[in-house]
Amino acid sequence: MSAKLSVNLNATALLRNRRDLPWPSVTGLGRIALQAGAGGLTVHPRPDQRHVRFTDLPEIRALIDDEFPDAEFNIEGYPTQDFLELAEASEPEQVTLVPDDPEQPTSDHGWDFVANGEILRAIVARLKKSGTRVSLFCDPDASEAQVAAARSTGAERVEFYTGPYGACYGDAQTAAKELEKLKNTAILANQAGLGINAGHDLTVANLPALVKAVPTLQEVSIGHGLTADALQYGMAGTVGRFLKALGS
Structure with a gap:
């Protein structure tokens, strides 16, 4: 079964927020x-x-x-008390926890699961009480110990940070090395019983190689690249292009 495509609406919202106007419509797109x-x-x-x-x-x-x-709502963020209350009120099918500083422009690294395991265990347990699936942002080259610590939190999935891979759009040799890291970490995650999501700088061009390297991929969350393509192909056409790249 092909990985599901979750469309990240943040870039759409950012464009809307440039003016005190209701368009582009986040829900409309x-x-x-x-x-x-x-x-x-x-x-x-x-x-x-x-x-x-x-x-x-x-x-x-x-x-x-x-x-x-049948669609899923995925809310991601750093697990402050305010974020957790917001997520619980929204009843998402999935919450993706990221170790972001609030001032960061975008997510750029995974959790240190060993160092933060105890904190994450309590948060994961809280979110799962309402039936929400929990995914944890994970570095593409996480060690076996890190993956084991991620599993011990009780989370069902990890989301691979694919920024280093996405940044290699002009360098096939480096991209191959980054894919190998993702492939090896995927093996560790699957062996630990974790599902795998992925996100960050994924495009129509680089998705097929990722799917081939990580055939157990369950979901990709894509915002910036997809929104950029939508300016050229429209949202419906762009979603079709990304689904095709996923093998759907």
């Missing part, structure tokens, strides 16, 4: 993405609301519940 075959929608509600606003979340939840009941 989310609807188009789901109509075109995306398996879900992702948001990363940062504390300063520079991308998705907190008020967007109930609207996205209602969109999925009312029109696309």
